[in-house]
Amino acid sequence: MLAALVLALALQGQPVQSLPQEAPGIVAALTHETVEIREDFAGQELILYGATRGLTIRDEIVVVLRGPGRDLRVMRKERNFGIWINSAPLEFDEVPSYYAIATSLPLNEIATPEELANSGIGLPATLAITAAPTIEATARDVSPYLAAIARSGERNNLYASAQRGVEVLDGGLFRASLSLPPLTPVGNYVAEVYLFRDGRVIASRSARLRVEKAGLERLIFEFAHDWPWFYGLFCVVLAMLAGYVANVAFSRR
Amino acid sequence: MQIYLPIAELSVNIFLLLGLGAGVGFLSGMFGVGGGFLMTPLLMFIGIPPAVAVSTEANQIVASSASGALAHWRRRTLDAKMGGLLLVGGASGSIFGVQLFAFLRSLGQIDLIISLSYVGFLGIIGGLMFFESARAIWRRSRNTGRTPGSGAGRRRRTWIDSLPFKMRFPRSGLYISVIPPVAIGFFVGTLAAIMGVGGGFVMVPAMIYILRMPTNVVVGTSLFQILFVTALTTFLQAGQNQTVDVVLAMLLTVGGVIGAQFGARAGRHIKAEELRALLAFMVLAVCLKLGWDLVITPADMFVVLPHGEEGH
Incomplete structure (x- = not known):
């Protein structure tokens, strides 16, 4: 009874679609639909509430929040005449400006890297997808460039991962907390929740978030x-x- | 207390900005310099994107030079005719500089060019100032009683006097070609746009040693020119690159105005040549710091820059 009440609260503002009774399902809602950046903005915590249907002991939950895509140019520093100069530029289009992932178990224990790459979950898989056109266009090894993008995002707290950041509550309910740093870019965000069973995605759902000044x-x-x-x-x-x-x-x- | 800067798009402590403004304002009041050469690197150091730091600092210099130029205007220590001519050069230099800045930014080399310009100019100016003031201090300590004869004796004729298009400048008591002032103005205008400085540290020596203007009108005329060149730079950067952060500029201005008053008072208790030696040390310190950053092995061998659409 209490669980049903919490579920109803969590789903406020998010139309619940009726799913076939037996099939496993997942729904989620964020505590905010829009985050406003005002003059005193210094980052913000977001809570994502969700519910699953038919959650079993073998199931794990992954929550991803990704920000609007940005075009980036990554350059390697090379020493010329004693000083370090930016050189060898590579361009990457539509790289997520923000990427946070929270999971109910460490990600590598939930699924294999191949499975994650196929479903585009996790920062390495996401970056690899955005880098595909660049890889096609160049003969160079792009992996150090992708690692640089990941480092730069982590430095600014724009890329974050929380192992066990998803808290599974009673009755198939779960909660994940995500934090938006002071450097949060404005734009449209998508939160995606995935239900994994035996290392495969069996259900997913997305919710939208808008960050605006x-x-x-x-x-x-x-x-x-x-x-x-x-x-x-x-x-x-x-x-x-x-x-x-x-x-x-x-x-x- | 954090404040979110709308154009720089980051959140900074408001007291840090007021403090920076006051600190640099104190030094600029004490030494009689604009302080742009200190403020722009400091802004970049606290994480303001270089493009925003340079454009916003130009906006702050408008405020500080307006206040200074007004004071000189009242005291009639300002050669408006010469200032106007410097301004013609300065305006075209500023337009050129803003284009050059946008071009270098599109190449991903703007940080390097800013750093190199700083190291080069600060190194030369700081070095010259240091030797000059060291010599002055040494001479005074020997107490020879010789007065530095700037006004004494006829000025020597130089190549400057052989240039065409001569014009009379009654307030400065000069009859010289219009080419050197326009060229100096152009050069300083370009620097102002690229380095986010007023350019007084180049303009003042150039006016004294190249144009041979009397020292009493040099500072006022330089401020007059800086006021209008930085105003134009601000306008162009805002219009073309959308990189002027008015909130940041105003916070720095408030801190700067207050700091400058205390700095001017503090400066009165120190002898002129010692003040110049201190300033030289400061200029050389900034130069060494930026130069050091160019040569040490960076912590991250890669740099990630926004690409495409300018100014986001």
Whole structure:
């Protein structure tokens, strides 16, 4: 009874589709549908609630949250005339700007790397998919470049993995906590939940999340991008005014 | 208390920014320099993207030079005619610099060019300033009583005097060709756009040693030119690259204005040549730090840069 109530709360705002009775299923909802970046934004915790139908002891749950794709250029530093210069650039399109994964067991114990690669789950598999056109276009070994992208994302807390970050509760309910760092990019996010049985995905579901600038942040950002020349003029006039005020305020003393 | 910067797109402690503004403002008030050469590397060091750091610093310099130029305008220590001519060169230099900046950014080499420009210019200017002030301190300690004769004696004729298109500058008491001021202005305008500095550290020596302007109008005229060149740079960077963060600029300005007042007071208790020696040390320290970063083996051998669409 209590479980049903929690389930009903967790599913608020997410239409529950009726699934065949016996088939294993999974549903999920995030605590937020939009995350607003305001002037005091310093990261945010998100909770994903979900429920499974027909969860057995052999089943594991994987939760993935991925951010909007960004085009990247990765360069290797090479020493020339004693100084380090960026060289040998490779371009990667639509690399996820944010990628967090939470699992009920360490990922390598849930499924084989081949199975993960096939379903595109996990950072290595995701990066490999985005790198496919680049690999086709170049004869070079791209794996150190992909590792660099992964390192850079981890440094900024934009790529994260939480082994056992999915908490399985009673009655087939589960909960995963994900954190958005201060550098969170704006855009459309997709949260995906996967139900694994015997190392294979048997059910999945996705939920959407939108990260957007709000309030003053949004006003300034839109001003700067929609009327860039007018914004530039505004910045200059404001600075001159500030200089004038400073001059008047301090020269009277 | 964290504040999210709308254009730089990251969250920074508001007191860190006010403190940076005040600290650099203090030094610039004390030494009478703009401080851009300190602020831009510091902004990049705390994680502001180079493009945003350079453009935003130009915006902050508008505020600080406006305040300084006004003071000189009131005291009539500003040669507006010469300033106007420097400005003609400066404006075209700024337009050129902003294009060059966008081009280098598209090649992925902007960080290197910024660092190299800093190391080169700061090294030369800091080195010259250091030797000059060391000599002045040494001379004073010997107490020879010789006065440095800048006004004494006729100026020697140089190649500058043989250039065409001469013009009279009553306030500076000069009759020289328009070519050197325009060329100096262009050069400084380009530097301002690429390095995120006002360029006073290049302009002031150039005005004294190349144009041979009287020292009392040099600082005011330089500030006048810097004001309009950085205003144009801000306008162009905002319009073309959308890299000016007005929130960041205003926080730095507030800190800077207050810091500069205390710095100016502190500077009065130190002798001029010692002040110059200190400034030279500071300039050389920034130069060495940036130079060191260019030669040491980086922690990560790869660099990941945004690509495609400029300014996100």
